[in-house]
Amino acid sequence: MTIIESRASWDAARPRSTTYLGSAKGVKAHYTGGRADPRTLDDHDACRAAVKGIQRGHMTGNGWSDIGYSMVVCNHDRAMIGRGPHVLPAANGPGLNSGHYAILLLVGTSGVIEPTDAMKRAFHAARTYLREHGGAGSEIKGHRDGYATSCPGGATYAWVRAGAPLPSAPPPPTPEEPEESMPEIVSLGLEDEVVVPPGADFQPWWTAEWKDSAGSHPSGGQSIAPNTATWVDIVAYVALRGLAPDEPVEVAITRHAADGTLQNVAWPIERPALLRADVDGRVEVNLAAQFGLGPANRARVNIRHASAGQVVLETASAFKALLHRS
Template sequence: MTIIESRASWGAVRPRSTSYLGSARGVKAHYTGGRVDPATLTDHEACRAAVRGIQRGHMLGNGWSDIGYSMVACAHDRAMIGRGPRVLPAANGPGLNSGHYAILLLVGTSGVTEPTDGMKRAFHGARRYLRERGAAGAQIAGHRDGYATSCPGEPVYRWVRAGAPLPSTTPSAPSADPEPLPEPEEESMPEIVSLGLEDEVVVPPSTDYQPWWTAEWKDSAGWHPTDGQSIAPNVKVWADAVAFVALRGLAPGEPVQVALTRHNDDGTMQDVAWPINRPALLRADADGRVEANLAAQFGLSGDSRARVFIRHASTGVVTLETASAFKALLHRS
């Protein structure tokens, strides 16, 4: 029975910053690429210490904002929350983080090199957690799928290629269902979350500002309409709006404009909320990709709404491959 372990329980330090993710195609399996202390097989405190060390290495050595993995699976059938659901991981490789969550199995190139049954069950417990809490899709892949690396190592990758079969608790019985999922930690998820982008869409070229979004914002209070493509409360609020978008199909160096905007109900734009007064001008990398994190705090009311827009003039087929958005309520005014 997989135990989902909070960041506080393994001693995580707070992230320096957070980029959000609305949904993902699935999960990718990872290993540490170094030595894993065999004490982690018998002493769970050794597992926690190992994860703290990985977080220090990622933040101090790699310069990342936090541990790069979404979850960590250990031999004790425990899944420790790393960046967690709805947060963009950093471990899958440039341009690939928005496609899959990252789950580390606590194995490496020496010491502990083979995934135990407990780790495999914890991997599936982590995957279930990310599917229920983070809109992860059904795909299970290895880090090396799509990125040139030896990760997750041959033993883990053989298991992944075989379909990541779930070990049984006895030779004849399937594994028990995991215990009820705990609530995510407060810092892991904003109060109000969008559904994100479920399928890739083509963004046509434009000579004028055109908002593009594919999922209506939802929340338990029911403040938003059932259609439309924007943050649209029916009361006056101050809110933090955060979005992440990733596009491909541009020529290297080709410009793209991206912004968070505030619109009237009739579709006319009031102003650009991120960045201030004008959209950001971004240029595609050598692979023809652009990733952008957008964040703004601004007031909304019953006759105004927030949107994400993307503008480009490319002659190629430009695809919005990932998009996620969040609104964290500050207060009603």
């Protein structure tokens, strides 16, 4: 199963600015345009370093506000968030960025030149993520469709032209304990934009439940509340507009007792608890936190602000809450 990784996982620099993208026709496949280091086939840290290097080149060499791609996929069946959903990419070419999200496969003109089955599965997972959370349509194109370039390379483009068939999934590993004893994945998100009222208390935002066959999300609730003792690894994404420039806002992953009493706040690494809006009055943040949960407590993702204006939550998702037996 493909894991969606946050920007924090590859040590992304903060974007200088973002442009909102409501929806797109679909996605376009890309390659690096240079040598893809073969170490990325075996070492996922090399994949993360490659993505960090690409961002550095795009921001310093191209003068772009961020990495140009919406998502990046690698041979470890991982899809790393680049600009992410509802953010205009920069990699498709002038006048073409609003039409499709951009997904980079870590292949190039030498080194690694053909996408592996794991990359193809991760590409489809990234596409599904952008469809569910970013309004992407069904189209799958190559960068060269509509722009004069060799990207995404011969092998990748042939796969795209063939309909980007999904390879067979590898056989699952033999579990160390009965599968039914392990809680399943919970993935929660936002169906429509909502107004976040000001006040001293945190406001939970979950409104849509994508999967919860293990009963880890209470009926009608806005929290992850597993019915067995688990170690929870939560990654979330939040985008807000309507704040005044430089106005503060707080976003947190919190743990509560069953009665709602706040137990602790886990802030993301290298992100301050207090965020400030950019010149356009926007805030975009990726969060990550880990802690133990059980029947007596629960986890939420929350927002707090004191703005006099109308603050709108454009998009939000807890795209992976991986639950492991503790």
